[in-house]
Amino acid sequence: MRIALDAMGGDYAPEAVVKGAILAAEQLEKDDVILLIGKEDVIQPLLNEYNYAGNNITIVHASQVIEMGEHPTKALSQKTDSSIAVGYGLLKMQKADAFCSAGNTGAMLVGAMFSVKAVEGILRPSIGGLVPKLNGGFGIMLDVGANADCKPEVLEQFGEIGSIYAKYVLEIPNPKVGLMNLGEEEGKGTVVTQAAHQRLKANTNINFIGNIEGRDLFNDKADVIVCDGYTGNIILKMAENIYDILNEKNMHDPFFDKFNYEAVGGSPILGINGNAVIGHGVSSPKAICNMVLQAQKMVSSKLSERFHKKYSV
Amino acid sequence: MRIALDAMGGDYAPEAVVKGAILAAEQLEKDDVILLIGKEDVIQPLLNEYNYAGNNITIVHASQVIEMGEHPTKALSQKTDSSIAVGYGLLKMQKADAFCSAGNTGAMLVGAMFSVKAVEGILRPSIGGLVPKLNGGFGIMLDVGANADCKPEVLEQFGEIGSIYAKYVLEIPNPKVGLMNLGEEEGKGTVVTQAAHQRLKANTNINFIGNIEGRDLFNDKADVIVCDGYTGNIILKMAENIYDILNEKNMHDPFFDKFNYEAVGGSPILGINGNAVIGHGVSSPKAICNMVLQAQKMVSSKLSERFHKKYSV
Incomplete structure (x- = not known):
């Protein structure tokens, strides 16, 4: 297995990424390789400095970096040798x-x-x-930001896609799908969620349990939480903020500690031809390590192939 | 000032309501009266049992009760002598x-x-x-459930209405208005929030500070948080759930304790000809008391009159 990792991405890159890669390398299988993408003359000295002497990390040179504030489309078209462009190139060519x-x-x-x-x-x-x-464990909520507005049929498909992730990556048999809404009754909600409810209910591929509410996010009602990207993004950032506040107040608890982005490392992009994970801008070495391990789980569970098999005719 | 209170409403009614009314009566002005609406033969014995001997509580008899599960429109048309129907009757006739x-x-x-x-x-x-x-203090978020879908012009008006509430009830001079969104940049969000952003920005009646995110809910960026009722409801219930979880884990803190519905007692209905507050179904005596005190604040700040003066030509 080859996992490509953008050495130049994140507020604390490349140092935090290289450290995270070393942490992850220690936990990967013997034959697994991390392809560390970025400026070789920057990465190699860091690997030396951190005394990395293993065989699980290979540098793939990329001369450019897309900065955090850059316009995505413009940056990608202009910086064809950026670490992100090179990373997706490897993924496309199945070199990663x-x-x-x-x-x-x-x-x-x-x-x-x-x-x-x-x-x-x-x-x-x-x-x-x-x-x-x-x-214990985790559920998966989608979307958390890629699609602000979602049509009912898109929300329905999120239920399917999330079920596949939950089943194979989170290893939850027959995952329960819940539609995030403002009330449990099926007539409640926006025009879109009302229509989505009917579609999810009629979908025999999934185990739809109905609407869930804001208070059900952390309980066992649903393993897959369906919502538009606007709502999911607000929920996710609110949860992260709760963790930050608790942390500042020195209030610690194993459950709330899992709100920390470091615990999961990143958010998977679901429904593309390949496995990709987006990490938090402020990723620490621990977060980077967990992002790589999450990618490993996605690969070993054949996530991308499963989407392809189900949807592509 | 006369504050009408539904003695029969809530999971722990009438006991919790009567207890709450007594708590509130102790904190009201000498001339203020709580009109306790419900079955007189149930309420009077409770007032006796709780040794209430003051002059600030008057019973207004109502023979019927709208139960929690009943269909609102149907129940109101059939139960014209219910405590809710009687309460709104008093409000309409300005007897409350x-x-x-x-x-x-x-x-x-x-x-x-x-x-x-x-x-x-x-x-x-x-x-x-x-x-x-x-x-410290509170901000106001609207809507939290009355309108699942909101047009841009409705969201814009929420900014105005919330500003009036924040200025006169919360006593925040020049309250900052933020639009809940998935990113700070003005081009971010749903089609509706993008349009609402432009309207709020052009509105000279309010102090619009731009988009806020899920992580900004509790900080000082905005005093008035504008969102549709679907989103606001999910945020509110998620916050309540966080409080419940912390409470179960015996994790206490003055800030998080304010997440408890008891601390504010209820949610005001904004934009009607009269002051009305909706309490939580599980309201305790403390919650009832704080709901009455919130209503008192709305009345003394002339909230309803201010809406009327601003909007009604």
Whole structure:
């Protein structure tokens, strides 16, 4: 397995990424390789400085960097030798099984759509957010930001896509799908969620349990939480902020500690021809390590192939 | 000042309501009166049992009760002598300055629209949710559930209505208005929030500071948080759930304790001809007391009159 990792992406890159890669390399299988993408003359000295002497990290040179504030489409078209462009190039040519970056989120999304592209039959690729559950483990919420507005049929498909992720990556048998809404009754909600409810209910591919509410995010009602990217993004950032506040107040607890982005490392892009994970801009070495391990899980569970098999005719 | 209070509304009614009314009566001005609406033969024995001997509580008999599960419109048309119908009757005839109930939320909303009605010129009355701020005090978020879908012009007006509430009830001079969104940049968001952003930006009646994100809910960026009722409802219930989880884990903190519905007592209905507050179904005596005190503040700050003066020509 070859996992490409953008060495130049994130506020603390390249140092935090190189450290994270070394942490991950220690936990990967013997034959697994991390392809560390970026400026070789910057990365190699760091590997030396951190005394990395293993065989699981290979540098892939990329001379350019897309900065956090750059316009995604413009940057990708102009910086064809940027670490993100090179990473997606490797993914497209199947020289990498997964690509991870804590860099420019927009460029990661646009890059995916321009290179490996959406799986044929998938209406809208989405970003999945991992939601910690009170009774242990995680659920998956989608979308958390790729699609602000979603049509009912898109929300329905999120239920299917999320179920595949939950089943194979989170290893939850027969995952329960819930539609985020303002009330449990099926007539509640926006025009779009009301229509989506009917579609999800009629869909025999999934285990739809009905509407869930804001209070159900962390309980066991649903393993797959379906919502538009506007709503999911607000929920995710609110949860991250709760963690930050608790942390500042020195209030610690194993459940709330899982709200920390470091615990999961990143958010998978779901529904593209390849496995890609977007990390948090402020990713620490631990976050980078967990992002790589999440990508490893996506690859070993054949996530991308499963989407392709299900949707592409 | 006369504050009408539904003695029969809420999961723990009438006991919790009567207890709450007694708590509130102790904190009201000498001339203020709580009109406790419900079955006299049930309420009077409770007042006796709790040794209430003051002059600030008057019973207003209502022979019927709208139960929590009943269909609002149907129940209101059939139960014309229910405590909610009687309460709104008093409000409409200006025999009460405010009406509070922890009963059927739908009936409280429908009752408002059928009796005192929306202020002419107000597009959509909304429910305001009080949001605790890290640096003290509260902000107001609207809508939190009355209108799942909102047009841009409705969101714009929420900015105005919320500003009036923040200025006069929360006593925040020149309140900052933020549009809840998935990114700070003005081009971000749904089609509706993008359009609402432009309207809010052009509105010279308010102090619009731009988009805010899920992570900004509790900080000082905005005193008035504008969003549709679907989003606001999810945010509010998620915050309540966070409080419940912290409480179960015995993690206490003055800031997070303000997430408890008891701290504010209820959510005001904004934009109707009268002051009304909806309490949480599980309202305790403390919650009821704070709901009455919130209503008192709305009356003394002339909230309803201010809406009327601004919008009704």
